[in-house]
Amino acid sequence: MTVNEPTKNQPVETVPMLSVRGLQKIYAVPGGEVEAVRDLTFDLAEGELVCLVGPSGSGKTTLLKCISGLMEQTSGTVELNGSSVTGPPKSMAVVFQEYGRSLFPWMTVHANVELPLKNQKVPKAERAALVDAALKSVGLDHVPKSYPWQLSGGMQQRVAIARAVAYRPQVLLMDEPFAAVDAQTRADLEDLIRTIWKQLGVTILFVTHDIDESVYLGERVIVLSSSPTVVQEDLKIDLPAERDQLNTRALPRFMQLRSHVYAEIQRAKLGPVTEQITAQRRTAVK
């Protein structure tokens, strides 16, 4: 198989934008504990677009909640630009999967995008300019006065993306943002993310369960094992920077990479790597 070696062991030249070290999350449930995330370690350099892909139920959302400071991890550290994340950091924005529940239904599209800026006391004129620019960048400058529920699902998710863009974060976290939209809208939104990423130079961590999506979008794909989650593979995506739905997806390299990730996911479904290793060790001891 002609796939690069994992990049996680390569030396990092500068302080990474986002650094996750030995992250573990154990939920207390009635009658015991559930270990959702076991041991995750990876870095995102400034301006990287990295996709996290894993089988369903692999603790992707848990991981993202820990990184975004919405949930406290059991052990391990998350560092944003060198400082430890203990609550939602100012320079981070999150786009959730449930677009219908992440926008305020009592506010217009414009007001939704504006609210985080208003909350940060950004002057009115600057605010208006930022909101207009953000709405334009997602192709929604024609509906500022509509309410989110008057828009289609894909458009609602665009509003959520515009809200994150207007906020000017250093790191943008996206939790399966396109899982609930139809395939065509999804392709458009994927291209939108690539465009915004290039325009803003923002660091993006994109969580998905869709293998093709992860390969198409990412500069790097981190494959997670099934729960309790560990990093199964950290894969560099050496596709051309200019990607488009027709040609990129038809490239032999794209096929290769997606097959590789697919195989990894299948392997992941069999169980966590560490368990396999300990099982092997046990047999070796015998």
Add this chain to the structure above:
Amino acid sequence: MSPLKRVAYFFGLPILLIVLWWALSFGSTNFFVPKPIELAQTLWTTWIGDRFVEDVLPSLGRLAVGLFFAIGLGIVLGLLIGSTRWLRNLLEPLLEFFRAIPPPVLVPLLMLLIGVNDSMKVAVIISGSIWPVLLNTVEGVRAVDSVLNDSCRSFGIRGFARIRYFVLPAVTPQIMAGVRQSLSIGLILMVISEMFASSSGLGFTIVQFQRNFAIPEMWSGIVVLGLIGLGLAIIFQFVERRVLHWYHGLKEITHDS
């Protein structure tokens, strides 16, 4: 529905009932049964003029002040209790207990505590109509959407801004459902508070008429109460439509799909 049709629906049944009432009571000589025309005349002569200023307006004033404080306090306390878990756990059984006490029984108690005056009557109205708003607000705050909550947190929307832009609007549907109940409870308590040891007000006047066998006048007082209730309902509907237009729009769309 065309406006004409809507007007026809609105007035259709009332007019039909009045005609029926008129026909059935046409030859009646029963002292206790009022006749429509007689009642309309009494309504006019009894309530328009001095009595409107001396009895109806003070009653309405107390009702307005009572409802204002009941709704205001209900929302503020509801937001506070709803968003503080230990406070909620501490107070909830107690609140259910107080809610279960029929407010009219508080009248004698409040008379002793506050005295026989306007404040007592306003207190009676508050003591009864605060509960639907308060408990609905608590329930609403508890049930705010978790994803919206996470959105607020991730954008650093906290404290007062969180209440103003997120919690309060999110709870408005529940608050309005509570207010709707509070209005009718408030009207009932307005009348009851005036029936005890009072010298003016709608409740007092109606009881006074009944004791003096002024039957048409008594009936006309009941009609006035009905009209006040209708007025409240119309104001409520007007406000609700403006405040919750997003909610109705959202509901319509989710029901369609």
